[in-house]
Amino acid sequence: MPWPNEQKGRSRERILQSAFDLFAARGYDKVTISEVMREAQMTHGAFYNHFGSKQELYAEAIGAGARASALAKLQQTEARGAELLTEFMRIYLNEAHVRQEHSPCPLAFLATDVANGEGEVRGAYTQVFKRLISIMSRTLPADTPRRRERALAVSAMMIGGVAVARALDDERTVKALLHACQVMGEGLLGEGLT
Amino acid sequence: MPWPNEQKGRSRERILQSAFDLFAARGYDKVTISEVMREAQMTHGAFYNHFGSKQELYAEAIGAGARASALAKLQQTEARGAELLTEFMRIYLNEAHVRQEHSPCPLAFLATDVANGEGEVRGAYTQVFKRLISIMSRTLPADTPRRRERALAVSAMMIGGVAVARALDDERTVKALLHACQVMGEGLLGEGLT
DNA sequence: GTCTATAGAAAGATAGAC
DNA sequence: GTCTATCTTTCTATAGAC
Numbered sequence: 192m193p194w195p196n197e198q199k200g201r202s203r204e205r206i207l208q209s210a211f212d213l214f215a216a217r218g219y220d221k222v223t224i225s226e227v228m229r230e231a232q233m234t235h236g237a238f239y240n241h242f243g244s245k246q247e248l249y250a251e252a253i254g255a256g257a258r259a260s261a262l263a264k265l266q267q268t269e270a271r272g273a274e275l276l277t278e279f280m281r282i283y284l285n286e287a288h289v290r291q292e293h294s295p296c297p298l299a300f301l302a303t304d305v306a307n308g309e310g311e312v313r314g315a316y317t318q319v320f321k322r323l324i325s326i327m328s329r330t331l332p333a334d335t336p337r338r339r340e341r342a343l344a345v346s347a348m349m350i351g352g353v354a355v356a357r358a359l360d361d362e363r364t365v366k367a368l369l370h371a372c373q374v375m376g377e378g379l380l381g382e383g384l385t
Numbered sequence: 386m387p388w389p390n391e392q393k394g395r396s397r398e399r400i401l402q403s404a405f406d407l408f409a410a411r412g413y414d415k416v417t418i419s420e421v422m423r424e425a426q427m428t429h430g431a432f433y434n435h436f437g438s439k440q441e442l443y444a445e446a447i448g449a450g451a452r453a454s455a456l457a458k459l460q461q462t463e464a465r466g467a468e469l470l471t472e473f474m475r476i477y478l479n480e481a482h483v484r485q486e487h488s489p490c491p492l493a494f495l496a497t498d499v500a501n502g503e504g505e506v507r508g509a510y511t512q513v514f515k516r517l518i519s520i521m522s523r524t525l526p527a528d529t530p531r532r533r534e535r536a537l538a539v540s541a542m543m544i545g546g547v548a549v550a551r552a553l554d555d556e557r558t559v560k561a562l563l564h565a566c567q568v569m570g571e572g573l574l575g576e577g578l579t
Numbered sequence: 580g581t582c583t584a585t586a587g588a589a590a591g592a593t594a595g596a597c
Numbered sequence: 598g599t600c601t602a603t604c605t606t607t608c609t610a611t612a613g614a615c
Contacts, residue, residue, distance in 0.1 A: 390580085392580080393580075396580080396581090427580090427581065427582090428581070428582060428583075430580095430581065430582055430583070430584090431580060431581045431582075434580055434581075435580095
């Protein structure tokens with residue numbers, strides 16, 4: 192079933208990308224619908240032809256952020272297994288990610304923001320998180336002890352590391368934190384990963 | 386030097402506690418000064434006799450939250466060394482903490498919220514984080530390899546675990562996440578801790 | 580220091596022309 | 598579908614009485 196109007200789909204996609212970038216950079220409440228629409232090259236009156244409310248936009252933007260994320264792009268390369276995981280951690284626990292120099296991880300950039308949101312927003316976040324755990328768990332060797340627990344704990348460490356780094360004032364501490372998470376994360380996923 | 390007016394100090398302390406509780410529960414932008422003052426049993430006109438702006442209140446509330454935290458209380462007991470660390474992790478990575486049934490950790494509850502704040506707010510957050518790392522690091526046995534890196538990585542895991550858990554929709558995933566962080570965290574801090 | 584009252588600005592959502 | 602214009606509400610911050 193092709194789209195009734197291809198132009199509408201493109202506008203919608205521009206709004207979602209603009210919304211995710213802005214929400215990640217400044218948080219839900221500090222971003223206005225006018226700004227999102229301006230970034231998407233429309234005026235704010237057009238917004239309600241695509242979404243019913245700002246919260247609905249937020250929920251959908253989380254999914255859009257996940258589709259644009261580093262992990263989604265990595266999965267389109269030929270990297271698999273241990274190589275995929277170490278490369279993912281290297282990109283994730285990086286100052287360029289903290290500074291939002293590429294499309295960031297919604298789980299890290301929106302964590303406490305989402306906790307203050309409504310049901311549909313938290314539902315979208317939960318879906319993205321479960322999907323990450325599923326991918327990380329399946330990517331670990333089948334005989335890894337406590338495979339799912341490792342995936343959960345390392346994810347929490349990565350998300351927490353980036354979320355905290357973004358709040359910090361002190362570049363030296365940021366560097367040390369990201370590095371520590373990378374070293375200890377690789378340890379948890381199995382010493383001889385690469 | 387005793388306080389010029391003891392009553393003023395008490396009002397100020399009430400405002401700070403009320404502010405931290407509300408900011409942690411709903412996020413900076415979703416809390417109004419009127420609400421904070423009402424919870425502190427005053428009207429909002431009195432606010433500006435204590436603080437110059439809402440952001441200034443936020444910065445100070447982060448410090449107040451740290452002083453009221455589980456770790457601060459634990460340090461006033463006789464628990465030390467491995468016992469202190471395992472007890473801390475048990476209280477921290479707990480559903481009661483996620484549900485804010487006791488004074489929560491500002492690092493976990495305000496992480497992405499602080500990242501969107503101004504300089505003084507991030508400065509206060511950084512101070513609290515550095516202090517946590519210092520305490521955890523010093524509490525580990527002096528001959529622990531990579532002592533500071535362990536403290537940083539486990540802190541990120543704990544903060545990330547609680548921050549993500551608060552955003553999640555699904556109680557089963559929350560339980561699994563908190564448990565995984567506890568098991569893997571104890572592993573990182575040294576197998577034979579207790 | 581605390582109160583009531585209000586100024587002044589901002590933002591979500593809607594109406595109606597094109 | 599997108600635009601301009603506006604309704605309506607909410608909130609920070611201030612003024613001035615007590």
